[in-house]
Amino acid sequence: MKAIFEALADPTRRHILELLRERPHLVGELTELLGMSQPGVSKHLRVLREVGLVHVRKDAQRRWYELRLEPLVEVDTWLEAYRRLWDERFDRLDNYLQKLQTKEKKNVQK
Amino acid sequence: MSKNNSTTSTLSDREFVMERTFDAPRELVWQAYTKAEHLIHWWGPKGWTLPVCKVDFRPGGVWHYCMRGPAGEESWGKAIYREIVEPERIVYLDIFADEVGNPIEGAPEMLITMTFEEQGGKTKLTSHTLFPSAADLEAVLKMGMEEGFTQTLDRLEEHLAKMTV
Numbered sequence: 020m021k022a023i024f025e026a027l028a029d030p031t032r033r034h035i036l037e038l039l040r041e042r043p044h045l046v047g048e049l050t051e052l053l054g055m056s057q058p059g060v061s062k063h064l065r066v067l068r069e070v071g072l073v074h075v076r077k078d079a080q081r082r083w084y085e086l087r088l089e090p091l092v093e094v095d096t097w098l099e100a101y102r103r104l105w106d107e108r109f110d111r112l113d114n115y116l117q118k119l120q121t122k123e124k125k126n127v128q129k
Numbered sequence: 130m131s132k133n134n135s136t137t138s139t140l141s142d143r144e145f146v147m148e149r150t151f152d153a154p155r156e157l158v159w160q161a162y163t164k165a166e167h168l169i170h171w172w173g174p175k176g177w178t179l180p181v182c183k184v185d186f187r188p189g190g191v192w193h194y195c196m197r198g199p200a201g202e203e204s205w206g207k208a209i210y211r212e213i214v215e216p217e218r219i220v221y222l223d224i225f226a227d228e229v230g231n232p233i234e235g236a237p238e239m240l241i242t243m244t245f246e247e248q249g250g251k252t253k254l255t256s257h258t259l260f261p262s263a264a265d266l267e268a269v270l271k272m273g274m275e276e277g278f279t280q281t282l283d284r285l286e287e288h289l290a291k292m293t294v
Contacts, residue, residue, distance in 0.1 A: 024260065101145065105256055107175055109149045112254075115171040116153040116161060 023090050026070045031055070032063050036072065039086035046082065145258040155245050158252040159216040162243065168194070188213055192221070193230050207232070211240070219243045223258075 026032060031053065038044055038052060046064070050057045064084060067073035071090045076083045151158055161167040165184040172179050173196035181195035192208040207226035213219055223239045224232045232238070239258050246253040 098145070101258075102147070104174070105147045108172070109147070109254070111171040111173075111175065112158075112161060113149070113151055115167070116151055116157060119157060119161070119167075120153060 022070045023072070023093070026066050026072060029063070029066075032067055035060075035063055035067065036086060039073065039084060043076065043083040043085040046084065049084070145260070146255065148253060148255045150248060150251050150253045152251055154250060155216055155247045155252045158254060159245055162245075162254075163219070172196070174198070186210065186213070191230070193226070195228065203228075205230075208241075217245055 027036075034053065035049060038049065044052075046057060046060055049055075049060050049064075053060060064073060068075065071087055074085045074087045076085055161171070163184070163186050165182045168184065169179045169182050172182070172194065176199045177196045179194055180197050181193070183194070184190075184192045186192070188210055190210050192210065194206050196204045196206065198204070205226050205228050207224045207230050208221040209224070211220040211222060220240065220242045223241050226232050239260060242255075242257040242259075244253075244255040244257070246255070
């Protein structure tokens with residue numbers, strides 16, 4: 020999770036993902052589109068591959084870089100779980116506060 | 130759940146916000162959130178207990194707890210209080226930890242700000258989560274959801290088919 024966040028933190032890497040979203044690209048194409056050196060592009064691609072956002076498909080002599088969306092689904096699932104966690108926490112707190120106050124009222128009546 | 134205590138949530142960039150209004154005075158909500166004797170009754174997922182809950186409530190102090198699930202599974206958590214403005218605001222670092230308090234590697238560390246607002250005898254509680262890295266959460270969600278996962282995969286497949294021909 021942390022690694023995915025870090026990989027996405029960089030604007031150039033997000034730009035690469037945007038380009039790959041349109042279609043798979045060759046390193047040379049990305050180099051041209053981004054106006055960057057090939058080693059620079061390769062460095063970013065390596066980070067993206069390490070977290071599973073990019074996959075390489077070999078086609079004869081060419082290496083196509085493709086987008087993989089599974090890690091993003093993982094992030095999304097995690098966030099949804101996080102939202103539910105707070106919702107449940109608030110539910111329990113709400114119940115507990117009601118219980119506390121009912122007790123208090125009873126004590127006052129005595 | 131009544132209308133009064135529904136939760137709203139918003140998400141932008143690195144932030145995640147949830148709010149709910151509780152039908153209880155602010156002082157009570159504050160106590161419930163900061164004292165071990167109260168936390169053991171409600172903290173943790175539904176059906177879970179809190180067999181360990183140590184609270185050192187002061188800036189720099191640690192709140193270390195163990196949550197036990199219905200099947201006996203255990204999950205430890207740790208918070209480090211950063212800022213305490215009684216009875217309005219608590220800022221703490223939320224960390225997934227083990228039983229001795231060592232952070233679990235790779236788990237996100239989150240900065241949580243809890244705000245307690247008095248509203249005519251009721252209390253609006255807001256939890257604000259700041260995610261650790263400079264990652265653009267919004268971009269993450271946009272790519273994962275808005276575009277549609279299947280749709281993109283379909284397009285990718287189409288393209289691959291074209292390329293092989």
